[in-house]
């Protein structure tokens with residue numbers, strides 16, 4: 565059977581803002597892999613490629629039952645988490661984005677929302693919310709699930725320090741929280757009071773792995 569050529573999409577990643585054919589003239593090297601902002605599965609992701617490997621081994625260490633991402637943006641990292649949950653059926657996933665019209669739904673900018681939503685439609689492990697991470701609605705929903713499941717929160721929205729300071733105090737012993745853009749958009753001084761007051765520690769050796777691989781991710785673990 566011959567497929568319908570009209571189904572091939574001409575819009576996806578077509579924006580002039582999306583770099584194209586970057587490796588056409590130059591071989592891919594480790595520095596390219598470590599650069600933040602990538603195409604992944606054809607979508608846009610504000611992480612480096614090593615972040616994916618890092619998450620795989622991080623999940624293997626902790627066996628979380630519930631995970632939250634603040635800031636879905638284009639949605640490709642969200643789609644990775646969604647697939648992890650759909651494949652393993654061992655973790656529920658929520659991603660939160662309050663401006664989906666600026667990237668999640670924008671095919672020209674490599675938005676993946678159209679595909680993520682199909683995954684969410686077929687799997688109870690995969691969820692998404694177009695709402696403010698600082699709203700009571702979001703907080704109540706997450707708190708409900710923290711009370712039931714071993715939890716991991718990934719702070720990658722518009723104000724990582726505020727996200728950490730609001731949600732780290734809600735965690736139970738053994739739960740974890742990580743921030744992205746460590747040393748870029750968020751630093752120790754902004755969250756030290758929460759770390760001290762709520763008995764969080766840098767989650768080693770994963771923190772060293774994340775730093776060595778230049779992921780800009782910094783994970784913390786809640787102690788007793």
Ligand SMILES: C[S@@+](CC[C@H](N)C(=O)[O-])C[C@H]1O[C@@H](n2cnc3c(N)ncnc32)[C@H](O)[C@@H]1O
Nearest residue numbers: 609610635636637641661662696697720721722
């Ligand atoms: C750095 S991007 C997320 C990148 C994504 N996690 C990835 O790795 O590809 C941050 C996103 O957070 C969203 N955002 C900022 N403040 C927010 C808020 N208060 N509630 C929900 N989303 C927010 C922005 O619209 C933006 O799309």
